Amino acid sequence: MLSGAVVVILTLLITAILLVYLFREHIEQHFDALLFDHIEELVAATSFTPDGSFKLNWSPQDPRFQLPNSGWYWEIRQAEKTLSSSRSLQGEQLNVSKLQGGGVLTVLRKKRLLLSELMAESLLEIQHFSGPDNKLLHAQLLVITFPQANQEILYIATGPISEVDYDVSRFAKQVIISFWVLGSGLILAIVFQVRIALKPLKAMSNAIGDVQQGKKERLPENYPDEIQVVVSEINSLLDHRTETLLRARKDLGNLAHTIKNPLAVIINEADCIKNESGQLIHNKAELIAANLDHYLARARAAGTANLLGxxxxxxxxxxxxxxxxxxxxxxxxxxxxxxxxxxxxxxxxxxxxxxxxxxxxxxxxxxxxxxxxxxxxxxxxxxxxxxxxxxxxxxxxxxxxxxxxxxxxxxxxxxxxxxxxxxxxxxxxxxxxxxxxxxxxxxxxxxxxxxxxxxxx
The missing domain is CATH 3.30.565.10 (Histidine kinase-like ATPase, C-terminal domain)
Incomplete structure (x- = not known):
């Protein structure tokens, strides 16, 4: 029962950890997709004047980009110069590290940008850094070279990692509560199942104890089919041993009767001989009778010692x-x-x-x-x-x-x-x-x- 409970607890614990891990992976992928949506919107809103100057036709409408220090920021740069940024940044620049060039746009995302002019060397990168309010940010950076622009343009969209952590934490709490209820139910079910399953075995154990103490001669015949076979075999063994013991006692009694009667005759006849020979015969015959009683008692005890019942x-x-x-x-x-x-x-x-x-x-x-x-x-x-x-x-x-x-x-x-x-x-x-x-x-x-x-x- 204890081992079953341990297995249930370990299984639920491993499952809970796996679920939380998979949920975090899902949330992070969703978070990345959301940030890329904002970058896609910024790219779609980008245009250039005839003289090649940058122009942003509209701004992302997500209200979180309007709240100061919200952690939700976007910024567009060219040659370390901010071309445009969200109101939530309040004119500050994001602390972006130098791009390592480790991420390449997938074909699907290139198609989503709907820009056939994208160069093959366009890069998409993910970074983590602290924002103006010292919040840890999860950022996506996209570098694009437009034919109309003289230099690369860097698009940045960020969101606070705390929101991912918060969602994962809430999910983890719900998983813990759910699995705690599930685990308690399973353990209770195991306890009841084991108790019910072992009840006939405990009854059989008590019955065997009664047989050992002589309170009963046989085990009751009212057990489940799975146990009844064993009970029937035990009763058969008890019956066989009892029958064998009774037969052995009968044979010992017959042997004693067969030998003692002639001995009694010898002793009586020896008493009629009034000399040393008669006394010697009498003494030896009595010694034979005493030894016979001794070994018969020992044989009888050897057959009954530790006998059940x-x-x-x-x-x-x-x-x-x-x-x-x-x-x-x-x-x-x-x-x-x-x-x-x-x-x-x-x-x-x-x-x-x-x-x-x-x-x-x-x-x-x-x-x-x-x-x-x-x-x-x-x-x-x-x-x-x-x-x-x-x-x-x-x-x-x-x-x-x-x-x-x-x-x-x-x-x-x-x-x-x-x-x-x-x-x-x-x-x-x-x-x-x-x-x-x-x-x-x-x-x-x-x-x-x-x-x-x-x-x-």
């Missing part, structure tokens, strides 16, 4: 997890406190958020003495949220915080688990361009911080 209510997930933990750790009578979660939505799948927060809250409940705190801070500028899960348990030494994020690493073998929970959380957060940070809690235990993409309601 994925949007999960954080408060709802946390409330559900608190209820589950209250039931799971009923004997410990743990108080789970939820604060400042706000009306925020995680830009991802509910299962992934449940996997991440579930592992963190479960880990906090295992180690806490009696209370777990869950709260959040929102970075509105970058559309991120920091979810905090804290406990008042023994915590983890700073030197070992990085170790517990490694797969299969455990600091205490007396607590149930396979050392995969925090590693799973870390893997999933990275798939969402997030991070998991561990540090000492102000309550004395461990503080786990999830950095995740978020959108408001």
């Amino acid at each position: 994925s949007r999960t209510n954080i408060v709802k997930v946390v409330d559900d997890l608190r209820y589950s933990m209250d039931q799971l750790y009923k004997d410990k009578q743990i108080k789970i406190s939820i604060q400042n979660l706000g009306n925020n939505y995680f830009c991802g799948e509910a299962q992934d958020l449940e996997e991440m927060l579930g592992n963190l809250i479960d880990n906090a409940c295992k180690w806490t003495h009696d209370q777990v705190w869950i709260h959040a801070t929102r970075d509105k500028h970058n559309q991120r949220i920091h979810l905090f899960v804290e406990d008042n348990g023994p915590g983890i030494p700073d030197s070992q915080l990085a170790i517990v994020l490694q797969r299969g690493r455990r600091l205490d073998d007396t607590v149930s688990g396979h050392g995969l929970e925090l590693n799973i959380v870390n893997d999933i957060t990275q798939l969402y361009s997030g991070s998991l940070t561990l540090k000492k809690s102000s309550y004395g235990g461990l503080c786990a911080i999830l950095d995740l993409p978020v959108s408001s309601n």
Whole structure:
């Protein structure tokens, strides 16, 4: 839009300058023609007595030649002597420079003078000089040699250049006003046209934003034909990706069911073997099941991370997890406190958020003495949220915080688990361009911080 306005302004400016230039050329040509008319009249009024004396039969009737210091003058000279002049000169002579001989009468103007006696060396010249009143004058000078005269006769007709400048100035003002109105109208037309033309694109952009935030599953199908083709292709891609994702989830579920059932049988049978071999089989089978859960969760998260339309209510997930933990750790009578979660939505799948927060809250409940705190801070500028899960348990030494994020690493073998929970959380957060940070809690235990993409309601 801005570039269009600049082009319009530059085009109108160049056109205005060209028009003013052409108008000045026209006015100057008209001015020259008018002065030549007066010279033609003076030549026509010239006659000679039988003894060769100059005689002017009449004077030009233009009233401007009668007004003193009007700038409109005429003068006839012979050998630097004034033979006749206009009343406006008041007996003074015009300050004519020496003729350079640069201008020659055209055939047309010779015919207009109706003087077949004109010599070939007759000259017409244009000069600019100051008049008696110090006005800058535009003058035409015609040198003619008559057969009846002994010497050349110089005809001079002048007019003030200020009149040309005045006419051009008036025309320029009118052009500026006209082009200003025209330019304003064109720019307004461009603005309205661009706004109207971009309105469907802006609506489509907003609709895509709603799809990204999970407010809509598809783009509306009510756009102009020029844009509808693109919208239909986008919707087709969304439908295809959703269908592909659902098929992949189904296949993962079938794979998990196919493998987990035989594993469960192996674990149960291993429990019946009351020796070291049975215990070894039991432990390895459980490790296989844990690794299977880990990689299935990672594969599911990899397929849904940054998926358009994925949007999960954080408060709802946390409330559900608190209820589950209250039931799971009923004997410990743990108080789970939820604060400042706000009306925020995680830009991802509910299962992934449940996997991440579930592992963190479960880990906090295992180690806490009696209370777990869950709260959040929102970075509105970058559309991120920091979810905090804290406990008042023994915590983890700073030197070992990085170790517990490694797969299969455990600091205490007396607590149930396979050392995969925090590693799973870390893997999933990275798939969402997030991070998991561990540090000492102000309550004395461990503080786990999830950095995740978020959108408001």
